[in-house]
Amino acid sequence: MTTLHSFSLSALQAGRPVLWAASRTTDGGAGPAFNGISSADVSATADRLTRFAPLLALLFPELEASAGRIESQLVVVPQLQQALGLTADNGLLMVKGDHALPVAGSIKARGGIHEVLEHAEALARRHGLLDAADYRTLASPEARALFAAHRVAVGSTGNLGLAIGVMASALGFQAVVHMSADAKQWKKDRLRKRGVEVVEHAGDYEEAVAAGRAVAEADPACHFVDDEQSLSLLLGYAAGTPHLARQLADAGRAVDAEHPLFVYLPCGVGGAPGGIAFGLAQIYGPHVHCFFAEPTRSPCFLVQMLAGTPAFSHLGTHPSVYDVGLDNRTEADGLAVPRASDLAARMMRPLLAGVYTVEDETLFAHLHLAAQTADIRIEPSAAAGFSGPGMLTGTDAGRAYLAAHGLAAHMYNATHIAWTTGGLFVPDEEYARFLARGALASAAASASASEFINLPSPS
Ligand SMILES: *Cc1c(COP(=O)(O)O)cnc(C)c1O
Numbered sequence: 001m002t003t004l005h006s007f008s009l010s011a012l013q014a015g016r017p018v019l020w021a022a023s024r025t026t027d028g029g030a031g032p033a034f035n036g037i038s039s040a041d042v043s044a045t046a047d048r049l050t051r052f053a054p055l056l057a058l059l060f061p062e063l064e065a066s067a068g069r070i071e072s073q074l075v076v077v078p079q080l081q082q083a084l085g086l087t088a089d090n091g092l093l094m095v096k097g098d099h100a101l102p103v104a105g106s107i108k109a110r111g112g113i114h115e116v117l118e119h120a121e122a123l124a125r126r127h128g129l130l131d132a133a134d135y136r137t138l139a140s141p142e143a144r145a146l147f148a149a150h151r152v153a154v155g156s157t158g159n160l161g162l163a164i165g166v167m168a169s170a171l172g173f174q175a176v177v178h179m180s181a182d183a184k185q186w187k188k189d190r191l192r193k194r195g196v197e198v199v200e201h202a203g204d205y206e207e208a209v210a211a212g213r214a215v216a217e218a219d220p221a222c223h224f225v226d227d228e229q230s231l232s233l234l235l236g237y238a239a240g241t242p243h244l245a246r247q248l249a250d251a252g253r254a255v256d257a258e259h260p261l262f263v264y265l266p267c268g269v270g271g272a273p274g275g276i277a278f279g280l281a282q283i284y285g286p287h288v289h290c291f292f293a294e295p296t297r298s299p300c301f302l303v304q305m306l307a308g309t310p311a312f313s314h315l316g317t318h319p320s321v322y323d324v325g326l327d328n329r330t331e332a333d334g335l336a337v338p339r340a341s342d343l344a345a346r347m348m349r350p351l352l353a354g355v356y357t358v359e360d361e362t363l364f365a366h367l368h369l370a371a372q373t374a375d376i377r378i379e380p381s382a383a384a385g386f387s388g389p390g391m392l393t394g395t396d397a398g399r400a401y402l403a404a405h406g407l408a409a410h411m412y413n414a415t416h417i418a419w420t421t422g423g424l425f426v427p428d429e430e431y432a433r434f435l436a437r438g439a440l441a442s443a444a445a446s447a448s449a450s451e452f453i454n455l456p457s458p459s
Pocket of ligand 1: 028106107108158160266267268269270271272273334335337379381421422423
């Protein structure tokens with residue numbers, strides 16, 4: 001994959017916002033299969049979630065109303081769109097509200113919960129405890145005794161641990177979550193209250209994962225959810241895309257050559273946005289354009305996309321943000337990842353439209369704006385998508401992407417989806433601090449009369 005428009009490498013390394021747009025190779029037909037997974041696997045994953053729904057409704061009272069479905073809304077946000085400076089001639093902004101996903105309170109409810117369920121299903125089948133007609137039998141004393149003799153472990157910056165820990169302990173597994181130093185205290189507290197063992201690590205996400213993996217490998221009764229390598233996680237994320245397609249159709253939004261769909265996905269290790277982009281590519285082929293959003297100081301996916309290009313060839317095939325002189329420090333704890341998932345990166349190479357980066361103060365300003373204009377309560381990581389439309393329509397790199405793909409004339413019909421990825425369980429006091437900081441960030445931006453909210457030009 002080549003870079004369509006040369007962006008400023010020095011800006012990336014200085015921690016300033018940049019947009020890197022790819023020149024995509026898949027310009028016909030449906031999205032390609034990858035590593036042996038295809039749209040059939042996405043359907044099979046959605047079917048598994050359907051089989052488990054009655055059990056989930058039994059285990060989690062908050063899922064009674066949806067009969068065990070864990071899904072989020074797709075909404076229009078006219079005031080927020082206006083505040084972000086996206087004019088109607090550039091299309092319609094919608095929000096996919098995974099910040100309010102029940103049970104886990106973040107996008108991890110898709111991938112994380114799926115992997116635990118797939119593991120539980122396989123285990124129960126092996127022990128002759130699976131009643132295909134009614135998965136509620138997995139809440140029986142026999143099934144719980146089986147699960148109690150097994151462990152599920154994971155390394156996390158917080159949200160994946162929450163999803164895995166809550167789901168695994170609800171089924172009766174012993175759950176162990178290895179948390180990186182970025183993890184917020186309230187996320188650890190919430191897990192411990194559910195009987196989950198939380199192991200705190202002084203290092204970053206990568207170290208927490210490595211430590212968890214090592215402990216799990218020594219224990220044959222332990223299943224390690226490997227965020228850097230798991231297809232089950234990826235498929236869990238992808239399985240939400242058929243539902244999104246129905247939501248778009250219900251909202252009267254067409255997606256085709258003359259009605260492009262732009263999706264802005266906050267990216268940590270790349271699994272969640274990668275799975276979603278993969279699922280959307282199966283449905284919409286070249287007509288969906290997925291951009292990943294990362295903090296300016298943790299742009300691991302962008303660094304991975306640049307690996308092997310002349311400027312970065314000395315960094316090898318799998319570089320980290322430290323290798324390019326960045327420090328991986330961000331308030332967006334869900335995105336504080338130094339090195340991308342190699343699996344997600346390989347999957348995304350032919351599919352990705354681009355990656356842009358966002359400063360922490362912009363995340364807070366947008367968090368505040370989302371609350372004020374759309375009554376949307378999110379954590380900082382989940383605000384990264386809101387910079388997307390401005391980056392795409394307001395920068396040279398973005399406009400070059402639109403021109404190269406023949407999209408400029410169709411922007412009036414475009415749909416932009418900002419994917420809000422977490423926030424439901426943020427404690428009130430913590431959220432009040434986020435809001436206050438966001439109000440300050442907004443005020444500072446307008447005082448300096450910069451194009452802060454509508455996004456700076458990267459150079
Ligand atoms: C985990 C997470 C993401 C990104 O998911 P990855 O699979 O790590 O790329 C985005 N937003 C929030 C709030 C998250 O918790």
